[in-house]
Amino acid sequence: MNKNDNVLLLVGSPKGSSSTSNSLGDYLISCLEQLGLTATKEYIYKLIKKEEGQKKLLAKVEEAGMIILAFPLYVDCLPAGVIKALEFIADHRKSKRDREKQGFAIIINCGFPETQHNNTAIAICKVFSREVGFEWMGALSLGMGGAVGGGSLEERRGMVRNVIKGLDLAAQALAEGKDITDEATEFFGKKFIPISLYTKMGNMGWNKQAKKYGARKKIKDQPYL
Amino acid sequence: MKAIILDGTKSDNNESTKIFDLMLEELKKLNWEVISIVLEDKNIGYCTGCFGCWVQTPGECVIKDYEEEVVRNMVHSDLIIYLTPIMFGGYSSILKKALDRQIGRVLPYFTKVDGEVHHSKRYEKEQSLISIGLLGKHDTEKEEIFKMLVARNAINMWAPFQRAIISLKGENESGFSNNFNKALMEVEAIL
Ligand SMILES: Cc1cc2nc3c(=O)[nH]c(=O)nc-3n(C[C@H](O)[C@H](O)[C@H](O)COP(=O)(O)O)c2cc1C
Numbered sequence: 001m002n003k004n005d006n007v008l009l010l011v012g013s014p015k016g017s018s019s020t021s022n023s024l025g026d027y028l029i030s031c032l033e034q035l036g037l038t039a040t041k042e043y044i045y046k047l048i049k050k051e052e053g054q055k056k057l058l059a060k061v062e063e064a065g066m067i068i069l070a071f072p073l074y075v076d077c078l079p080a081g082v083i084k085a086l087e088f089i090a091d092h093r094k095s096k097r098d099r100e101k102q103g104f105a106i107i108i109n110c111g112f113p114e115t116q117h118n119n120t121a122i123a124i125c126k127v128f129s130r131e132v133g134f135e136w137m138g139a140l141s142l143g144m145g146g147a148v149g150g151g152s153l154e155e156r157r158g159m160v161r162n163v164i165k166g167l168d169l170a171a172q173a174l175a176e177g178k179d180i181t182d183e184a185t186e187f188f189g190k191k192f193i194p195i196s197l198y199t200k201m202g203n204m205g206w207n208k209q210a211k212k213y214g215a216r217k218k219i220k221d222q223p224y225l
Numbered sequence: 226m227k228a229i230i231l232d233g234t235k236s237d238n239n240e241s242t243k244i245f246d247l248m249l250e251e252l253k254k255l256n257w258e259v260i261s262i263v264l265e266d267k268n269i270g271y272c273t274g275c276f277g278c279w280v281q282t283p284g285e286c287v288i289k290d291y292e293e294e295v296v297r298n299m300v301h302s303d304l305i306i307y308l309t310p311i312m313f314g315g316y317s318s319i320l321k322k323a324l325d326r327q328i329g330r331v332l333p334y335f336t337k338v339d340g341e342v343h344h345s346k347r348y349e350k351e352q353s354l355i356s357i358g359l360l361g362k363h364d365t366e367k368e369e370i371f372k373m374l375v376a377r378n379a380i381n382m383w384a385p386f387q388r389a390i391i392s393l394k395g396e397n398e399s400g401f402s403n404n405f406n407k408a409l410m411e412v413e414a415i416l
Contacts, residue, residue: 076377
């Protein structure tokens with residue numbers, strides 16, 4: 001097997017297989033597989049906590065020709081566990097003399113409706129990519145991640161059709177060894193519901209979830225006063 | 226006037242010890258009451274992304290570990306100070322672990338701030354934010370990203386004042402102390 005055809009998907013959500021990051025990442029690697037590449041997947045939060053997992057993470061990264069990191073925005077940047085993984089990778093690669101060029105692309109999603117919240121995290125990933133000697137192949141950036149949710153994207157075809165189109169286009173470019181195109185990024189990041197509807201539904205959703213836990217009346221509590 | 230320092234550096238870092246001491250000196254001079262937490266030493270787990278702090282035990286994380294102390298002290302402070310090595314332009318994983326667990330300081334409900342969606346406030350009291358980033362050598366890109374990140378955090382967490390201060394390795398101490406002192410005075414001015 002040609003190493004260049006070997007894609008590693010790293011899912012950086014602590015929610016693992018039930019995350020939006022996983023749904024988006026899964027769809028992209030299934031497209032890449034259809035285009036003849038081989039893909040494997042690892043969940044970052046499963047690997048970083050123990051030494052054995054950390055070693056596995058580093059080995060997997062070394063084996064891959066292209067790395068795709070899919071993660072949610074946490075407090076305006078990368079989740080702590082993802083930063084930890086990047087710290088490990090950077091540390092490990094510092095000691096390596098001949099670093100092969102490996103492709104690196106990211107899929108980021110956030111809870112707020114606007115994609116611009118993701119810009120700082122994307123900039124951080126670009127610096128990381130440069131620092132460890134990866135070849136930056138672009139970022140797919142999505143808002144309203146809460147509306148995509150876990151599960152298969154195909155099942156939600158209608159609402160997320162542009163997200164799917166963006167992933168299809170990105171896969172085509174990546175499979176040819178090219179950067180993710182602007183067209184792919186644009187489709188992927190298109191709003192799929194009006195912002196006012198997303199926030200209204202979101203707010204109702206929080207109430208509903210709180211009710212499930214018997215916490216509806218406590219939702220505005222100030223526990224530390 | 227209460228300040229909390231969240232130290233997200235590693236213990237083997239001489240540079241951070243120096244900066245930490247300089248900060249304490251300035252804070253004491255201006256009569257701040259200071260709580261400092263060396264995060265590396267504390268038992269703080271990773272956020273699991275469950276939103277329990279919004280819908281299950283509102284305002285409190287469902288994981289019971291040292292983070293509860295961190296959040297309690299944040300809520301009662303006038304000023305939050307982050308101390309971190311600049312990692313790829315952002316925070317260290319040590320600091321970020323604590324930050325991912327404190328989103329219960331705001332409500333889940335969406336609201337607009339300057340035309341952009343954010344979360345509503347949970348508490349009336351606001352905390353200013355000063356973030357100190359340690360950097361080996363000058364790097365415009367990393368410094369700009371760090372400043373942008375601190376500014377974005379301030380919007381999300383309703384900080385009435387924010388300042389990112391970059392400390393370069395080997396930089397002269399009085400330069401840092403002056404910048405830090407100036408930021409403290411600005412925080413005091415709006416209290
Ligand atoms: C600790 C934490 C912090 C978050 N911070 C932000 C944020 O700063 N901006 C934002 O738009 N969404 C934020 N979110 C929302 C997530 O990005 C959003 O729920 C996302 O869809 C989760 O994706 P996942 O299912 O892949 O984990 C945060 C969520 C958590 C749990």
